[in-house]
Amino acid sequence: IVGVGSHTHLRVWLLGKIYPKAKTIILMKPSLPISCFDYTVVPAHDGVAASPHVLVTQGALNPLQNEQRHVTGRILIALGGSSKRHQWNEAQVLKAIEQIVQQHPQSSVILTTSRRTPENFLAHLGQQSYAARLDIYPVERTPQGWIFEQMQLADTVYVTEDSVSMIFEAQTAGCRVGVIAIDRLKSDRITGMIDQLAHDQITDVIRLLHHAAPLSEADRVASQILGLSSS
Incomplete structure (x- = not known):
């Protein structure tokens, strides 16, 4: 159960209570305590420390990939x-x-x-x-x-x-x-x-x-969450 936007946080928490086998994920610094959710995905500039249930990213997630068409x-x-x-x-x-x-x-x-x-x-x-x-x-x-x-x-x-x-x-x-x-x-x-x-x-x-390798934060976070959820 994934929530994006502050208006979703209470709903995701409540849905997590209704469906206890589901994992709850918030894609931002949540307005409720982080412990209310299984995972939170937070940009580094929000200043939240990484932990097994807090995934820190470079910037907010976005749907782009490098398609090598430049x-x-x-x-x-x-x-x-x-x-x-x-x-x-x-x-x-x-x-x-x-x-x-x-x-x-x-x-x-x-x-x-x-x-x-x-x-x-x-x-x-x-x-x-x-x-x-x-x-x-x-x-x-x-x-x-x-x-x-x-x-x-x-x-x-x-x-x-x-x-x-x-x-x-x-x-x-x-x-x-x-x-x-x-x-x-x-x-x-x-x-x-x-x-x-x-x-x-x-x-x-x-x-x-600095022109480093392209970011791939959405793929990294998805892989990490899937790995954690299946372990």
Whole structure:
């Protein structure tokens, strides 16, 4: 019995009482005591210690795999927006996009937005001299699954640092990942994790993550839970 989202926690616990032979699993830091469930799967940045019944992952789980379809010279820029720990900085983001375009004159550069990107940003972007080098896809015009498909095709993905889930999704897809800095409203485990991941400062507003083997956290967790459940 698997629960995703805080509204499921009480239901999963109750279902575990009704079906005592079933295993109960929560895919986040639970709102109830961890001992209420057989297993919890928690991102490392939540600060919960690993144990036989707590599986700690790099980032939240996502459905991606590295399909080995990356096209050399294909770049994806994925923009977020303001969040509880970040403040959108248009000038800084425009500067980062310009630097990416200038550093990759022979590359195909695709740019997309998110629901949190300010509405007038694309209009301001369109006024820049380098905008003609971009293939722009506003989030409103992208179908479900579009961003995941682009991550399978791009060899490098640049993400604004507020979009933590996309950083790990791009890593899981096997992309080289760059982080575009925007203003921080506070420092916490999330921003500290980004600082640990992004070692290589390539410009004053862009850092590259260490390009290690692609993540495969969903497969690892599934195998571990199946192994524990059968033992």
